[in-house]
Amino acid sequence: MADDLKRSPLIAAGILMGAGLGGFADGIVLHQILQWHNMLSGWRPPNTLVDAKVNMTWDGIFHAAVWVMTCIGLAMLWRVGARRDVPWSGKIFFGSLLMGWGLFNVVEGIIDHQLLGVHHVYEYTASKLPWDLAFLAFGVVLLVLGWTLIRGGSGDTMTRGGDDRT
C-alpha cells in the first residue's frame, strides 16, 4: 500500500515554490535592499540613472518570471492535495522548499554568474569569485538540508484526506 504512494508530485510542487521564493529572496535582499547586484549589472553596471533604471526593468521581468514559477508550484500543490496516491507530508514539502531554494542558487549561480557573467553576487569588488562561490555553497547546503528532510519524511503515508495508506 505504502509502495503505491507517489512522492514526486509533492516534491516537484515544493521545489518549484522553493525556487520561486529563493528567487524572491535574491531579488528582494541582494537586488533591492543591499543593492549588491542587479539583473544585468555585469553587462550594464548601474552607474548612471538610465542604466540603473534599465537594470530595474530587468529586475522586474526577473521577479515576474519567478512569480510565475511560484504560481506553477502552487497549482501543482493544489492538485497534489486532491490526490489520494500522494502523501501529505510536511517534512517532504518543507524539505522540497529548501531543495528548491538551493537548486535556484545552484542553477542561477552556474548559468548567470559563472557561464554568462550577466551579474555577480557582489559587484563592488575586484575579486567576485569568492562571493559567487559562497552563493553556490549556500545553495548546496540548502540542497543537502532539504534532501535530509525529505528522507526523514519518507515514512509518512498520510494523504490529505486523512487516509493512512500503511
Added chain:
Amino acid sequence: MKNFISRLAGLLLFLSVAPSVWACSECRIQVNSGVYSQNFTGTLLVMLLPIIVLALIGVGIYYADDIKAKLKGRTGKWQTTSNAHP
C-alpha cells in the same frame, strides 16, 4: 468575476497613465531605448534561461513516477514478448 476583471482593467489603465509612470520624464526615452533595443529578445532569453531550466526540472520531477511506471510497464511487456518467442 466580470466586475472584478473590468475593475482590474480600469486600475491598470489608470496606473499606465498615472504620473508615477513618468517618474523620470527626463530619461524615460533613453531608458525605453535601453530596454527595448534590438537585443531585447536575446537578453530576455538569457535572463529567463535559469527559470526555464528550473521549471523543466520541476515538471520532470512531477511526472517522474508516472514516467517510471510507464517505462517499467513497457520493459515488462517487452520481456514477456521476448520470453514468449525465444
